[in-house]
Amino acid sequence: MPPCRRLLEAAALGRRVAGLDQAGRRDLLDLFAKSAGDWLDGWFESDPIKALFGFDSVVGNYASPYTPGSAYVLLHHVFGEVNGKRGAWGHALGGMGAITQAMARACAEQGVEIRLETPVAQVLTEKGRAVGAVTERGEVVRARAVVSNLHPRLLFERLVDPAIVPTDFGERIRRYASGSGTFRMNLALSELPRFACLPEPGDHLTAGIIIAPSLGYMDRAHAQARLSGWSSEPIVEMLIPSTLDDSLAPPGRHVASLFCQHVAPQLPDGESWNAHRDTVADLMIETVDRYAPGFRASVLGRLALAPSDLEERFGLIGGDIFHGRLTLDQLFSARPVLGHADYRMPVPGLYLCGSGAHPGGGVTGAPGHNAARSVLTDLQPRRFGLRSRQA
Numbered sequence: 266m267p268p269c270r271r272l273l274e275a276a277a278l279g280r281r282v283a284g285l286d287q288a289g290r291r292d293l294l295d296l297f298a299k300s301a302g303d304w305l306d307g308w309f310e311s312d313p314i315k316a317l318f319g320f321d322s323v324v325g326n327y328a329s330p331y332t333p334g335s336a337y338v339l340l341h342h343v344f345g346e347v348n349g350k351r352g353a354w355g356h357a358l359g360g361m362g363a364i365t366q367a368m369a370r371a372c373a374e375q376g377v378e379i380r381l382e383t384p385v386a387q388v389l390t391e392k393g394r395a396v397g398a399v400t401e402r403g404e405v406v407r408a409r410a411v412v413s414n415l416h417p418r419l420l421f422e423r424l425v426d427p428a429i430v431p432t433d434f435g436e437r438i439r440r441y442a443s444g445s446g447t448f449r450m451n452l453a454l455s456e457l458p459r460f461a462c463l464p465e466p467g468d469h470l471t472a473g474i475i476i477a478p479s480l481g482y483m484d485r486a487h488a489q490a491r492l493s494g495w496s497s498e499p500i501v502e503m504l505i506p507s508t509l510d511d512s513l514a515p516p517g518r519h520v521a522s523l524f525c526q527h528v529a530p531q532l533p534d535g536e537s538w539n540a541h542r543d544t545v546a547d548l549m550i551e552t553v554d555r556y557a558p559g560f561r562a563s564v565l566g567r568l569a570l571a572p573s574d575l576e577e578r579f580g581l582i583g584g585d586i587f588h589g590r591l592t593l594d595q596l597f598s599a600r601p602v603l604g605h606a607d608y609r610m611p612v613p614g615l616y617l618c619g620s621g622a623h624p625g626g627g628v629t630g631a632p633g634h635n636a637a638r639s640v641l642t643d644l645q646p647r648r649f650g651l652r653s654r655q656a
């Protein structure tokens with residue numbers, strides 16, 4: 266992007282901040298600089314309420330809720346909207362695959378060809394420019410633009426010829442921090458859990474059920490995970506989507522996910538997650554059982570994914586669910602690297618459109634939407650040498 270364009274965009278953003286009243290500016294500063302814990306302690310007295318909000322500051326963020334910058338992660342989780350409700354999260358009926366299926370149908374209507382089970386081995390470059398992709402089977406697909414939603418480290422460390430990547434950019438991608446401390450389980454259940462505090466079925470089973478009673482509990486979970494790989498009192502969020510969608514399980518049965526935060530992306534002393542996956546999976550189920558007696562016995566089947574599994578299966582380096590940490594040095598104009606937040610990578614013709622691009626992870630469609638605008642702008646014939654503004 267030309268420097269004058271950058272200046273104009275910075276000025277436009279500055280004007281929006283200047284448009285806030287003084288209280289608004291102070292809130293903005295707090296949200297960017299403070300920890301979620303300090304911020305929530307200033308607003309609430311109740312531990313469960315603070316924990317409920319505080320959980321969003323540690324989801325996908327391997328940090329204590331008292332780590333500076335975690336207030337931003339809390340904000341990140343309430344950016345969006347579902348069915349017109351701001352800050353809300355939704356279930357996709359039919360499971361998460363329903364979203365990609367809907368995207369595939371929309372693509373088909375536009376005449377797009379989608380190839381599955383076709384891993385890309387290399388971004389094809391000629392004279393320093395990306396001109397296509399080479400699949401693992403050796404097929405060459407040429408293109409005017411190459412647009413990737415891979416984790417940025419995966420893209421640049423495995424698929425792009427390092428000789429054409431500027432040295433400083435390549436170094437920074439190598440140091441790009443990635444590892445959200447997530448342990449994920451999918452469960453088949455014979456019956457709904459009965460929580461000691463509210464045993465009968467009800468609306469509470471249709472929402473995110475967070476097992477982490479206070480910010481202090483989360484702080485300790487993080488400290489213990491850093492020391493020994495995981496906490497004996499872990500943070501678990503349980504979702505039971507079959508309470509809202511009866512297509513997911515046979516009548517009377519249920520499926521649940523355990524979204525467990527704060528396990529170490531890399532275990533101390535280089536130990537392998539393979540040796541500990543089952544122990545930690547048992548611990549997560551025991552943790553739920555402590556609050557919902559009988560839960561352990563209701564588990565008919567389970568899939569446990571440690572950080573190393575998330576990396577191997579889905580290309581999430583360090584098991585990072587967001588393709589890289591949501592820390593201020595890796596956000597906004599610095600995502601993935603300062604100077605390339607406009608989705609244009611330093612190899613002409615190559616674009617980044619996934620969670621490693623601004624504004625980061627989550628099923629929002631935002632990085633893809635913005636990246637598409639960059640691509641369309643670049644493919645249009647230039648007028649007066651200017652490009653149109655990003656969303």
Ligand SMILES: Cc1cc2nc3c(=O)[nH]c(=O)nc-3n(C[C@H](O)[C@H](O)[C@H](O)COP(=O)(O)OP(=O)(O)OC[C@H]3O[C@@H](n4cnc5c(N)ncnc54)[C@H](O)[C@@H]3O)c2cc1C
Binds near residue numbers: 419629
């Ligand atoms: C356990 C977990 C729970 C989550 N929970 C939520 C949630 O509740 N809400 C939410 O909004 N977000 C959630 N997220 C985050 C969300 O899923 C991601 O931010 C989002 O899927 C990112 O989309 P993406 O297109 O950027 O990348 P991805 O979905 O990671 O897609 C990248 C794709 O590239 C493929 N790939 C890798 N290498 C190659 C290659 N060489 N050739 C071809 N293909 C390749 C990968 O297999 C993958 O399918 C969660 C993520 C995880 C892991």
